[in-house]
Amino acid sequence: xxxxxxxxxxxxxxxxxxxxxxxxxxxxxxxxxxxxxxxxxxxxxxxxxxxxxxxxxxxxxxxxxxxxxxxxxxxxxxxxxxxxxxxxxxxxxxxxxxxxxxxxxxxxxxxxxxxxxxxxxxxxxxxxxxxxxxxxxxxxxxxxxxxxxxxxxxxxxxxxxxxxxxxxxxxxxxxxxxxxxxxxxxxxxxxxxxxxxxxxxxxxxxxxxxxxxxxxxxxxxxxxxxxxxxxxxxxxxxxxxxxxxxxxxxxxxxxxxxxxxxxxxxxxxxxxxxxxxxxxxxxxxxxxxxxxxxxxxxxxxxxxxxxxxxxxxxxxxxxxxxxxxxxxxxxxxxxxxxxxxxxxxxxxxxxxxxxxxxxxxxxxxxxxxxxxxxxxxxxxxxxxxxxxxxxxxxxxxxxxxxxxxxxxxxxxxxxxxxxxxxxxxxxxxxxxxxxxxxxxxxxxxxxxxxxxxxxxxxxxxxxxxxxxxxxxxxxxxxxxxxxxxxxxxxxxxxxxxxxxxxxxxxxxxxxxxxxxxxxxxxxxxxxxxxxxxxxxxxxxxxxxxxxxxxxxxxxxxxxxxxxxxxxxxxxxxxxxxxxxxxxx
RNA sequence: GCGCCCUUAGUUCAAUUGGAUAGAACGUAUGGCUUCGGACCAUAAGGUUGGGGGUUCGAGUCCUCCAGGGCGCGCCA
Numbered sequence: 001x002x003x004x005x006x007x008x009x010x011x012x013x014x015x016x017x018x019x020x021x022x023x024x025x026x027x028x029x030x031x032x033x034x035x036x037x038x039x040x041x042x043x044x045x046x047x048x049x050x051x052x053x054x055x056x057x058x059x060x061x062x063x064x065x066x067x068x069x070x071x072x073x074x075x076x077x078x079x080x081x082x083x084x085x086x087x088x089x090x091x092x093x094x095x096x097x098x099x100x101x102x103x104x105x106x107x108x109x110x111x112x113x114x115x116x117x118x119x120x121x122x123x124x125x126x127x128x129x130x131x132x133x134x135x136x137x138x139x140x141x142x143x144x145x146x147x148x149x150x151x152x153x154x155x156x157x158x159x160x161x162x163x164x165x166x167x168x169x170x171x172x173x174x175x176x177x178x179x180x181x182x183x184x185x186x187x188x189x190x191x192x193x194x195x196x197x198x199x200x201x202x203x204x205x206x207x208x209x210x211x212x213x214x215x216x217x218x219x220x221x222x223x224x225x226x227x228x229x230x231x232x233x234x235x236x237x238x239x240x241x242x243x244x245x246x247x248x249x250x251x252x253x254x255x256x257x258x259x260x261x262x263x264x265x266x267x268x269x270x271x272x273x274x275x276x277x278x279x280x281x282x283x284x285x286x287x288x289x290x291x292x293x294x295x296x297x298x299x300x301x302x303x304x305x306x307x308x309x310x311x312x313x314x315x316x317x318x319x320x321x322x323x324x325x326x327x328x329x330x331x332x333x334x335x336x337x338x339x340x341x342x343x344x345x346x347x348x349x350x351x352x353x354x355x356x357x358x359x360x361x362x363x364x365x366x367x368x369x370x371x372x373x374x375x376x377x378x379x380x381x382x383x384x385x386x387x388x389x390x391x392x393x394x395x396x397x398x399x400x401x402x403x404x405x406x407x408x409x410x411x412x413x414x415x416x417x418x419x420x421x422x423x424x425x426x427x428x429x430x431x432x433x434x435x436x437x438x439x440x441x442x443x444x445x446x447x448x449x450x451x452x453x454x455x456x457x458x459x460x461x462x463x464x465x466x467x468x469x470x471x472x473x474x475x476x477x478x479x480x481x482x483x484x485x486x487x488x489x490x491x492x493x494x495x496x497x498x499x500x501x502x503x504x505x506x507x508x509x510x511x512x513x514x515x516x517x518x519x520x521x522x523x524x525x526x527x528x529x530x531x532x533x534x535x536x537x538x539x540x541x542x543x544x545x546x547x548x549x550x551x552x553x554x555x556x557x558x559x560x561x562x563x564x565x566x567x568x569x570x571x572x573x574x575x576x577x578x579x580x581x582x583x584x
Numbered sequence: 585g586c587g588c589c590c591u592u593a594g595u596u597c598a599a600u601u602g603g604a605u606a607g608a609a610c611g612u613a614u615g616g617c618u619u620c621g622g623a624c625c626a627u628a629a630g631g632u633u634g635g636g637g638g639u640u641c642g643a644g645u646c647c648u649c650c651a652g653g654g655c656g657c658g659c660c661a
Binding site for chain 2: 032092300312463468
């Protein structure tokens with residue numbers, strides 16, 4: 001990576017001039033090309049430090065950042081990769097990289113299997129999606145799934161060993177409500193549960209939805225039903241496998257989830273259920289009762305207030321584990337299964353505060369595990385109409401949103417026929433999934449998404465389809481230009497570039513850094529932004545310069561740039577969990 | 585009432601984690617296909633970064649106060 005090379009070189013020069021410097025070296029990509037390709041503020045930082053420490057009189061040499069920058073630049077300017085080096089007020093050092101160095105950089109990164117970073121060969125477990133059997137798989141789960149899958153793939157690109165984990169709430173009041181609803185409907189409508197089991201998946205899932213709604217409503221309005229539901233809840237904890245409605249409902253739900261994962265291109269290595277980690281959680285809490293946990297009003301709580309947080313119930317008065325105790329058990333169970341260096345947990349941010357309490361509790365019980373745990377909270381998906389809530393019954397199911405997107409994509413696929421389209425339904429599905437995922441991933445995950453069908457499914461501008469389209473266009477150009485492989489790229493002459501080519505080449509060359517930075521900060525949106533930039537710059541070149549009918553050496557060089565763009569768009573989209581069809 | 589998070593162009597979002605003149609997309613206006621895929625490209629207008637104060641070489645970013653919004657606040661998940 002060019003950036004780390006520059007860092008290394010600066011470090012060498014700095015230690016030669018001022019001795020030991022452990023404030024780190026910052027080398028950043030410049031926002032404006034007139035400042036070169038990379039820039040460092042090192043002179044500003046060191047000179048400022050000296051000023052703050054009032055060493056001015058002792059060491060006049062470093063008084064001015066500008067002067068100090070000039071001294072550093074003098075020793076740096078002879079690096080072979082440099083076109084030129086400039087020092088600019090108030091003390092930035094700007095690096096201008098030679099075109100052919102960028103070309104080599106692009107070739108190198110295209111051939112890399114894994115990008116270099118501190119994460120290579122580390123064991124990382126990523127927990128995400130976490131849908132609840134018996135309840136709907138809604139847009140929130142889709143959001144979590146998109147973020148978690150992208151994070152997993154980014155770390156895999158850095159050579160980490162990644163396990164995907166999915167934690168599912170198969171016990172608890174919501175389940176009891178649904179089971180109660182199943183019994184209610186079966187009795188009322190004189191249904192036969194065996195006949196139900198033979199219906200297709202869609203019908204069974206719709207049935208579960210009705211049952212949950214009935215149970216949830218009865219719980220609020222009917223005191224007798226409420227009592228029954230609480231009793232069912234107890235029974236499920238004790239002997240879940242004996243309850244036929246429970247067994248079937250859970251199996252149907254899980255079957256449905258798998259169908260959705262397949263559609264989204266996700267798979268999981270490890271599945272956890274609340275029913276199995278609950279007992280472990282209770283065990284851990286009881287073992288630490290008195291030391292970490294306390295009795296309070298008949299329940300076992302973690303006194304978060306001692307740590308500037310809230311108190312939380314871990315075991316209820318009835319002796320059942322709450323979500324907190326289960327998640328505590330889960331943290332240890334995951335470590336048992338896969339001795340991770342890093343555990344990433346992706347959830348909605350409405351439980352961000354509760355998670356702090358949980359982490360504080362884990363820290364008391366197992367400090368090593370707490371240290372390795374990272375919570376990534378994503379925002380909520382909102383509709384213009386208002387809040388999405390399962391209580392209010394206005395949740396949007398993931399399948400529905402994908403189907404809606406699919407309809408639009410199909411309309412387009414059929415409209416602009418070009419004869420080279422093989423399977424419109426298949427293409428439409430890829431475009432629809434890509435459009436929805438990209439809409440979720442292009443922004444900062446911590447913020448809420450204002451979801452509008454207009455925008456997510458308009459196939460223009462900063463969207464998944466735009467990137468897919470650009471990729472397909474590249475592939476088409478390569479095919480027509482009879483591009484035969486990278487040997488042509490090596491022979492391509494990069495001594496005289498048009499402006500559009502220079503700009504594109506430089507953008508492509510930053511791919512590796514972007515992936516490393518995006519993974520390190522758990523931010524898929526950085527990749528999305530980068531890909532959009534690359535696509536725009538390629539399209540600018542495409543529209544302003546001829547490629548396959550231009551003369552050599554322009555032709556080979558532009559084909560190489562097209563090849564590199566296609567590769568990087570494909571790889572980058574894959575990092576986001578979006579596939580890039582060759583034709584669409 | 586207490587705690588956490590958020591507020592950037594008409595709208596949806598960026599801003600390399602404290603760097604240089606705050607950038608894109610959508611929408612709006614204008615222009616570009618007998619031409620490699622028009623799901624495209626080019627040009628323009630659009631900003632007191634919610635408001636005040638502070639920290640420093642330098643603040644959208646950090647501290648503080650205020651306003652507006654969201655989420656959470658013991659036996660749900």
